[in-house]
Amino acid sequence: MTKADLMEHFDEAVTTPDLSLAGLENHLLSLTQGGGDPGRPWMGRWWAAATAGTTGRRGTFVWNRSEWGTILASYARANDWAGISAGPTRPVKMALVSSRVPTHQSAVVGASLRSGLVPTVRLDVTAPMDQTVAALNRFQPRVLVGYASALKPLAAEQRAGRLRIAPQGVMSASEVLSPHTASELETAWGSAPFDVYAATETAGIASPCTYRNRHVYEDLLIIEPVDQNGNPCRREQPEPSSSSQSCSPARCR
Numbered sequence: 001m002t003k004a005d006l007m008e009h010f011d012e013a014v015t016t017p018d019l020s021l022a023g024l025e026n027h028l029l030s031l032t033q034g035g036g037d038p039g040r041p042w043m044g045r046w047w048a049a050a051t052a053g054t055t056g057r058r059g060t061f062v063w064n065r066s067e068w069g070t071i072l073a074s075y076a077r078a079n080d081w082a083g084i085s086a087g088p089t090r091p092v093k094m095a096l097v098s099s100r101v102p103t104h105q106s107a108v109v110g111a112s113l114r115s116g117l118v119p120t121v122r123l124d125v126t127a128p129m130d131q132t133v134a135a136l137n138r139f140q141p142r143v144l145v146g147y148a149s150a151l152k153p154l155a156a157e158q159r160a161g162r163l164r165i166a167p168q169g170v171m172s173a174s175e176v177l178s179p180h181t182a183s184e185l186e187t188a189w190g191s192a193p194f195d196v197y198a199a200t201e202t203a204g205i206a207s208p209c210t211y212r213n214r215h216v217y218e219d220l221l222i223i224e225p226v227d228q229n230g231n232p233c234r235r236e237q238p239e240p241s242s243s244s245q246s247c248s249p250a251r252c253r
Contacts, residue, residue: 002230003051003059003201010060024048024060031102038102039111041065047112049105051200061200068112074204074220075109082194083210084143084169086117093119095139095167097132097146097154098174100124105200106174125150133163142168144189148175155188171196 006013010021027042028050042048047068051059063071079085079092086092098106100122110120121139123132125147132154136144144151144167151172157163170185170193177195185193195214197206205223206216216223227233 004057007057007059019062024062028060028103036102037111038108039114047108049108049200050103059201071203072109072112074217078171078196078204078207079143081207081209082169091117091119092143093139093141094143094145095121095123095136095141097123097125097150129153129157133157136163136165140165143171145171145173148172148177148181151185152181155184158188169194173198
């Protein structure tokens, strides 16, 4: 089942009587327009988020309390595997430079994790650079998380001396992290960034350990290599070339 299939038949696929796509969309719309708290469960039972719709069809997803706990744990795992753990004597001060749209999963996760163990500041990726730099200098995060396109200019600010932070870890997510950008981040902060792979549909998919080797979350997901048409293919097939039939192991269904 693809995302498009699910959205086309959402009300048929969901077996909970009080859930419908129309109700879910109305909830997400009210969050966006009314500035509600995305960390509070909808109807006291559900956490919801939506994709950006860059593939042409926005996906909306909903989780109960147990399922949402698994989502949060998958994101916490990225920190643990990177060697950055929360504790009562050393909280994980986390700064996220991303979208402030409350329906994005990162916003829902951030709002759900508010605690003394994980003090968090969310910064709008579209805000003026001087405002973002000033906020980061005040907050002094242990972990800096952001899109690759947001982290690259921040690395330039760090090298220029205007940004003065010393994060234990820099985590790039939601965009492709090119080798060139990774090198710039390492130059700015003294260690290679952690390239985290996640999606709204799945939450964490893979993240690096302290050696920067990426590991798949095989206990939470079933990863299947497919070709450009979505057909299963063997892992030993070559990486994609000009042919549309080439295997693409990085894609997940």
